[in-house]
Amino acid sequence: GAVVSQHPSWVICKSGTSVKIECRSLDFQATTMFWYRQFPKQSLMLMATSNEGSKATYEQGVEKDKFLINHASLTLSTLTVTSAHPEDSSFYICSARGQIDTQYFGPGTRLTVL
Amino acid sequence: DAKTTQPPSMDCAEGRAANLPCNHSTISGNEYVYWYRQIHSQGPQYIIHGLKNNETNEMASLIITEDRKSSTLILPHATLRDTAVYYCIVPNTGNQFYFGTGTSLTVIP
Numbered sequence: 001g002a003v004v005s006q007h008p009s010w011v012i013c014k015s016g017t018s019v020k021i022e023c024r025s026l027d028f029q030a031t032t033m034f035w036y037r038q039f040p041k042q043s044l045m046l047m048a049t050s051n052e053g054s055k056a057t058y059e060q061g062v063e064k065d066k067f068l069i070n071h072a073s074l075t076l077s078t079l080t081v082t083s084a085h086p087e088d089s090s091f092y093i094c095s096a097r098g099q100i101d102t103q104y105f106g107p108g109t110r111l112t113v114l
Numbered sequence: 115d116a117k118t119t120q121p122p123s124m125d126c127a128e129g130r131a132a133n134l135p136c137n138h139s140t141i142s143g144n145e146y147v148y149w150y151r152q153i154h155s156q157g158p159q160y161i162i163h164g165l166k167n168n169e170t171n172e173m174a175s176l177i178i179t180e181d182r183k184s185s186t187l188i189l190p191h192a193t194l195r196d197t198a199v200y201y202c203i204v205p206n207t208g209n210q211f212y213f214g215t216g217t218s219l220t221v222i223p
Contacts, residue, residue, distance in 0.1 A: 004157075034210070043201075043213040044158070093157050101209045102148065105157035 003027055004096050006106035013084055014114055020080045021109045023094030029074035030096035034103065035067075038091040050077045084113045116214035117141065117204040123218045126196075132189040134217050136202030139183040145205070147178060149187045151198040152216070158201065161187065192221045 003026040013019050023033055031052045036044040048069055049057045056069035066088075068080040077096075081088055089112050095103040119137045126132040138147060146165050150158040162169055162176045164185070169176040175188040189196055201216040 002160075006157075032209070036213075043215055044152075044211075046210055046212060049208065049210060091155070095157075095211075097209060100163070101146070101205065102160060102163060103209075103211060104160060105150075108155070108157045110155075 002098050002102075002104040004094065004104045004106040006092075006094055006109050008109060009107065010110040010112075012112045012114065015085050016083055018080055018082045019084055019111060020078055021092055021094075021111075023077045023079070023096070023106055025075045025096040025098075025104070028096070028098055030098065031074060032097040033071060033077040034095045034097070035069060035077075035079050036093045036095070038093060038108075044093060047079075081111065084111070086113045089113045116212045117206075118147075118202045118214050120200070120202055120214060120217045122215060123220070125220050125222055126189075126192045128194060128221050128223050129191055132192040132196065132219060132221070134187040134189075134200050134202075134219065135184065136186070137184045138202070138204050141182050141204050143182075147176070147185050148203045148205070148211075149174070149176065149200065150203065151196075151200045153198045161200075192219075194221050194223065197221045 005024045007022045033050045035047045038044045047062045050069050050071040052071045058064045071077040093108040095105045148163040149161040152158045164176045178185045199216040199218050203211050
């Protein structure tokens with residue numbers, strides 16, 4: 001149980017385009033999901049907290065207009081990277097909060113912006 | 115910021131127990147300690163969590179000191195597949211996880 005999926009697993013896009021990443025909790029409902037990004041050889045960095053039916057809370061230094069988060073249902077959150085640039089290339093990982101506040105992580109999405 | 119500190123790297127012989135320490139000296143009375151691991155290019159995998167009692171599951175054991183300022187994750191019989199970065203996390207009040215640098219465990223044949 002407690003499986004989280006992400007789609008796509010990898011994406012390559014041109015500079016200036018937008019990319020949407022989906023995060024789904026497959027066998028449980030999650031009122032709260034989180035988005036992280038990870039640069040090579042670094043740790044995960046929390047980007048934002050996503051609550052179902054309300055606006056996401058962004059960490060300091062994360063541009064909310066660039067990284068649009070929508071948590072429209074108890075099993076789906078989406079992250080849209082708008083007007084992507086090469087410096088946005090990273091590994092994006094979501095998690096969903098399950099029982100006893102344990103977070104279950106998705107497999108990640110590798111974004112490469114050319 | 116992360117509330118935990120861990121050694122950056124450790125080695126362990128295959129088949130032996132791997133003991134991974136974590137310091138969380140500022141932990142408060144109702145905060146849990148969570149352990150995850152991340153194998154290269156994958157999302158973190160949940161291992162175990164605890165409050166103040168020692169915990170054991172099919173993956174590992176968690177030993178928390180009586181003052182709760184530190185803990186140790188024990189992998190009883192390490193295999194090559196246990197090679198990963200191990201993270202010890204104490205969430206903030208909003209259940210947000212701030213990852214530290216973790217411990218890179220290498221299991222040696």
